[in-house]
Amino acid sequence: MKYFEAIMNGITAVIKVFLATASAVMLTVSFIEIIRRYFFGLSWAWSDELMRYLIVAIAFLGGAVGFRAKALPCFDLLMSKMSARVQQIFALIVQIIIAVMLVFLIVQTSQSIMTKSILSGVSIGLRIPMLVPYLPIPVSFGLMLLFDFESIIHTIRPQLRKGESA
Numbered sequence: 001m002k003y004f005e006a007i008m009n010g011i012t013a014v015i016k017v018f019l020a021t022a023s024a025v026m027l028t029v030s031f032i033e034i035i036r037r038y039f040f041g042l043s044w045a046w047s048d049e050l051m052r053y054l055i056v057a058i059a060f061l062g063g064a065v066g067f068r069a070k071a072l073p074c075f076d077l078l079m080s081k082m083s084a085r086v087q088q089i090f091a092l093i094v095q096i097i098i099a100v101m102l103v104f105l106i107v108q109t110s111q112s113i114m115t116k117s118i119l120s121g122v123s124i125g126l127r128i129p130m131l132v133p134y135l136p137i138p139v140s141f142g143l144m145l146l147f148d149f150e151s152i153i154h155t156i157r158p159q160l161r162k163g164e165s166a
Contacts, residue, residue, distance in 0.1 A: 001153060008150050011143065012068055015061050022054045046125035053126075053133035060140035068147040088155060095152045102145040109138040 029047050036042045066072050079087050112118075113134040121130035 001157070004150065004153075008068070008147065011146070012065055015065050015143070019058055019062055019065070022058050026051055026054050026058075044125075049123055049125035053123075056133060057136040060136045061143070064140040064143040064147065067144045068150070070151075088158075092152065092155050095148055095155060099145060099148050099152070102141050102148060105141045106138050106145065109134075109141060113138065 029044075029050060033043060033047045036044070063072070079090065082090060113131060118130045118134055122128065123130055123133065
């Protein structure tokens with residue numbers, strides 16, 4: 001489990017570096033574009049497209065990091081009223097439902113981006129394959145599934161240890 005957790009920490013760290021870099025690129029390009037447009041009447045054709053693609057990547061990959069950190073909305077008020085045992089059972093049920101939903105989303109988004117129009121398409125401004133801007137969506141759902149699996153293990157592990165010591 002230590003190795004799995006170390007891998008998840010590494011993946012999270014890489015995503016955070018990407019998020020910071022993407023945010024810095026967006027800020028820099030936006031600032032330069034403002035100067036170019038208002039002072040020189042010039043504009044890069046690809047800058048708006050880059051911003052859209054980076055926003056999508058930041059939203060979905062940032063959502064995956066937030067999911068792992070348990071920084072997304074949850075049932076804290078309801079959970080705090082339950083006993084510790086019921087909280088664990090409820091948490092496990094929710095985690096399993098989330099896993100099932102994430103598998104569904106991975107399948108659906110993967111099927112959507114594997115269409116001929118996306119696989120053969122090229123973006124107008126950046127001239128990159130259209131698969132690139134769509135890829136963060138199923139990747140983020142896959143990461144959330146890994147993080148959910150990690151959370152399920154953390155929920156079950158104390159019960160397994162109790163069973164071993166009995």
